[in-house]
Amino acid sequence: MARRRQLYEGKAKILFEGPEPGTLVQYFKDDASSANGTKTGVITGKGVLNNRISEYLMSRLGEIGIPTHFVRRLNMREQLIREVEIIPLEVVVRNVAAGSLSTRLGIAEGTRLPRSIIEYHFKNDALNNPLVSEEHITCFGWANTADLDDMVALTLRINDFLAGLFLGVGITLVDFKLEFGRLWENDEMRIILADEISPDNCRLWDSKTQEKMDKDRFRRDLGKVEEGYQEVARRLGILPEAGMRDLKGPETMQ
Numbered sequence: 001m002a003r004r005r006q007l008y009e010g011k012a013k014i015l016f017e018g019p020e021p022g023t024l025v026q027y028f029k030d031d032a033s034s035a036n037g038t039k040t041g042v043i044t045g046k047g048v049l050n051n052r053i054s055e056y057l058m059s060r061l062g063e064i065g066i067p068t069h070f071v072r073r074l075n076m077r078e079q080l081i082r083e084v085e086i087i088p089l090e091v092v093v094r095n096v097a098a099g100s101l102s103t104r105l106g107i108a109e110g111t112r113l114p115r116s117i118i119e120y121h122f123k124n125d126a127l128n129n130p131l132v133s134e135e136h137i138t139c140f141g142w143a144n145t146a147d148l149d150d151m152v153a154l155t156l157r158i159n160d161f162l163a164g165l166f167l168g169v170g171i172t173l174v175d176f177k178l179e180f181g182r183l184w185e186n187d188e189m190r191i192i193l194a195d196e197i198s199p200d201n202c203r204l205w206d207s208k209t210q211e212k213m214d215k216d217r218f219r220r221d222l223g224k225v226e227e228g229y230q231e232v233a234r235r236l237g238i239l240p241e242a243g244m245r246d247l248k249g250p251e252t253m254q
């Protein structure tokens with residue numbers, strides 16, 4: 001790890017000061033936690049895989065015009081990102097019922113939703129990231145209605161694109177969590193995609209067998225956790241036999 005000033009350490013990542021103003025270095029750890037930090041562990045190689053998977057997905061999203069904080073991958077565990085003011089919301093998108101939606105509303109896990117649902121959770125670990133409505137968000141000033149419109153428009157595009165990308169490699173994108181940030185350029189503010197997109201914050205199921213290839217393997221003690229993350233990278237064509245530096249594209253599965 002480079003000797004840089006550490007700005008923040010989270011559960012799965014560390015942020016360091018970047019080489020130029022307005023940049024940060026995002027370091028991906030192998031540490032895993034769930035149930036709001038009450039269950040912790042290490043998933044060997046997770047940081048390397050999430051760095052690579054998030055680089056790949058953010059780059060593809062950039063190619064279709066989604067603004068993201070990703071600049072470039074620096075090494076196996078670090079990427080250069082643009083510094084943003086994080087909006088304190090977890091934007092969750094759901095295509096298939098699972099997790100908290102199933103437990104809260106009694107909808108059987110695996111039920112395909114008639115349409116994609118966007119949910120907001122207030123990003124606050126001490127409060128267990130509670131589900132909030134637009135009313136709470138605008139009332140407490142976490143974002144205004146124009147910010148929300150931008151986030152929803154981006155989220156729907158991201159969902160359509162990623163659901164198709166994953167389906168092409170035999171994976172169902174069940175649900176995932178996004179975070180957005182404000183980027184200020186010459187007094188103009190833009191909302192851009194931040195954080196990461198990886199099996200830590202997506203539910204990814206094999207389209208044929210429904211086998212889970214994401215952090216639920218850790219959360220629910222299903223075993224073969226490392227293998228799940230590796231399989232996602234392998235299907236995306238970014239887990240090369242020759243090492244992580246090979247950058248070939250996804251292989252399409254029938």
Ligand code: UDP
Nearest residue numbers: 092098099100101175176177200201202203
């Ligand atoms: N998620 C996340 N961070 C959180 C909570 C959820 O990345 O703090 C992701 C999770 O991986 C899943 C989606 O958001 O893909 C929906 O999670 P859910 O609300 O079902 O919560 P969970 O069952 O994980 O507690």
